[in-house]
Amino acid sequence: MAHFNQNFLDSIERELPTHLSMDDFIAYSNKPLRLSIRVNTLKISVDSFIELMTTKGWQFDPIPWCAEGFWVSNNVDIQLGNTIEHLQGLFYIQEASSMLPPTALFDGEQTDINANLRVLDMASAPGSKTTQIAALMENQGLLVANEYSASRVKVLHANVARMGVANCALTHFDARVFGEYLYETFDSILLDAPCSGEGTIRKDPDALKNWDNNENKGIVDTQKALIESAFLALKVGGQLVYSTCALSRQENQDVCHHLKTVFGDAVEFTSLNKLFRHADKACTEEGFLHVWPQIYDSEGFFVAKIKKLTSVERQVEEPRKQKNFPFSEAKPKQATELKSYFKETFGITLPKDAEIMERDLEYWLFPKAMTPLIGKMRFQRIGLKLADALKKGYKVRHEAILALSSPDMINLTDEQAKEFLMGRDISLTEKVKPQGEVIVAYANAPLGVAKHLGNKLKNNLPRDLVKDKIALY
Numbered sequence: 110m111a112h113f114n115q116n117f118l119d120s121i122e123r124e125l126p127t128h129l130s131m132d133d134f135i136a137y138s139n140k141p142l143r144l145s146i147r148v149n150t151l152k153i154s155v156d157s158f159i160e161l162m163t164t165k166g167w168q169f170d171p172i173p174w175c176a177e178g179f180w181v182s183n184n185v186d187i188q189l190g191n192t193i194e195h196l197q198g199l200f201y202i203q204e205a206s207s208m209l210p211p212t213a214l215f216d217g218e219q220t221d222i223n224a225n226l227r228v229l230d231m232a233s234a235p236g237s238k239t240t241q242i243a244a245l246m247e248n249q250g251l252l253v254a255n256e257y258s259a260s261r262v263k264v265l266h267a268n269v270a271r272m273g274v275a276n277c278a279l280t281h282f283d284a285r286v287f288g289e290y291l292y293e294t295f296d297s298i299l300l301d302a303p304c305s306g307e308g309t310i311r312k313d314p315d316a317l318k319n320w321d322n323n324e325n326k327g328i329v330d331t332q333k334a335l336i337e338s339a340f341l342a343l344k345v346g347g348q349l350v351y352s353t354c355a356l357s358r359q360e361n362q363d364v365c366h367h368l369k370t371v372f373g374d375a376v377e378f379t380s381l382n383k384l385f386r387h388a389d390k391a392c393t394e395e396g397f398l399h400v401w402p403q404i405y406d407s408e409g410f411f412v413a414k415i416k417k418l419t420s421v422e423r424q425v426e427e428p429r430k431q432k433n434f435p436f437s438e439a440k441p442k443q444a445t446e447l448k449s450y451f452k453e454t455f456g457i458t459l460p461k462d463a464e465i466m467e468r469d470l471e472y473w474l475f476p477k478a479m480t481p482l483i484g485k486m487r488f489q490r491i492g493l494k495l496a497d498a499l500k501k502g503y504k505v506r507h508e509a510i511l512a513l514s515s516p517d518m519i520n521l522t523d524e525q526a527k528e529f530l531m532g533r534d535i536s537l538t539e540k541v542k543p544q545g546e547v548i549v550a551y552a553n554a555p556l557g558v559a560k561h562l563g564n565k566l567k568n569n570l571p572r573d574l575v576k577d578k579i580a581l582y
């Protein structure tokens with residue numbers, strides 16, 4: 110049962126549109142959320158995923174605003190986070206309304222996916238929307254994903270790697286810096302802002318126990334500073350999506366109106382009333398989506414789409430370029446050797462629209478659209494770590510195997526995949542000629558690398574990814 114305090118209920122009563130009832134708001138806030146997932150099309154098609162999971166008893170109900178999103182049900186009581194399919198990144202457990210902002214960002218004009226596209230996700234962890242955006246970008250172009258909290262950057266990276274994202278650069282800043290460091294650089298920006306989280310009461314019944322409107326003032330100031338920074342970092346003609354899981358006007362509409370007050374006619378609100386069938390039910394007069402829990406039986410959410418019509422003046426001078434970037438382009442001979450190693454050992458062709466970079470005997474793959482940004486700010490991690498150079502040959506990195514597709518993989522059974530994810534070797538029934546390093550897979554998507562010794566597959570899963578428990582259907 111959700112814990113509301115009277116101040117919160119009074120504020121909702123003032124804000125709720127006249128066609129929605131307070132009784133429904135309370136009833137839906139007390140109802141458990143429907144379980145929803147998003148299929149990761151970087152690894153599997155929606156049709157193949159449905160086919161795979163239907164055989165395991167899943168039922169799918171499509172989410173109207175996300176072609177890859179489904180409410181799912183299953184008669185088996187199983188922890189989804191411990192399933193093979195989750196661990197190998199075939200799907201992400203994501204609340205349905207949280208799939209709205211990336212859909213809005215890529216709707217309409219912003220559909221031209223190419224190697225030069227640059228997208229910024231300003232407040233990214235744990236990465237549900239970052240990984241959704243990467244899938245919408247089909248791993249092309251550059252996606253800069255920023256997170257202010259150090260511990261949450263680690264979770265963000267784990268999710269980006271698990272989902273096979275290859276076009277991402279991670280940063281760790283207060284996102285107020287982007288307008289200054291990367292002025293008018295991005296085609297699209299998502300600001301999924303830190304907020305009071307009022308919309309999440311169905312997940313956390315205590316979320317509003319001590320709700321106090323006055324305490325939200327600091328959050329609103331941050332949101333206003335962040336949206337200004339986002340607008341400065343946006344190219345002319347670019348699209349910005351501002352979203353929160355808060356319900357109040359102050360954290361939502363007022364923040365967007367603040368942007369218009371600061372930047373005037375350069376700011377255009379784009380109506381989302383046709384984003385999907387029945388989107389108009391949640392639309393405000395400005396064309397923003399204000400999703401109350403009872404409209405689509407989801408968490409509360411707010412989404413606004415904003416276009417930048419003209420350039421706006423920088424607020425501070427461009428900072429000096431940083432020197433001492435630790436990476437350099439791999440020499441042609443090394444790049445050729447590395448490409449042959451990937452091709453001959455794993456059947457992987459390294460993508461053409463990416464640069465092979467080198468740092469202290471490590472080889473990385475950077476998205477090409479990253480090059481002009483080098484030195485403009487500090488990046489925690491860029492692209493994919495491919496391999497370490499050994500005295501003789503290379504040691505491939507797990508994240509590269511998860512992100513780069515290969516036609517040459519050994520598909521494991523359910524039981525074998527479970528053993529592999531628990532760090533165990535896999536015995537082979539027949540002794541054959543040893544094959545060296547091989548990619549092992551489940552449902553045609555990679556699980557990791559093993560050494561084929563002829564009579565067994567020796568497990569090479571990184572220790573930190575070994576699980577104690579795997580849930581099998």
Ligand SMILES: C[S@@+](CC[C@H](N)C(=O)[O-])C[C@H]1O[C@@H](n2cnc3c(N)ncnc32)[C@H](O)[C@@H]1O
Nearest residue numbers: 232233234235236237238257258283284301303
């Ligand atoms: C709503 S959550 C983001 C959820 C994420 N977009 C997702 O879909 O998985 C907001 C995030 O903003 C981060 N944050 C807080 N203050 C920030 C700031 N000044 N700059 C950047 N990120 C900030 C929080 O740590 C939190 O992870």
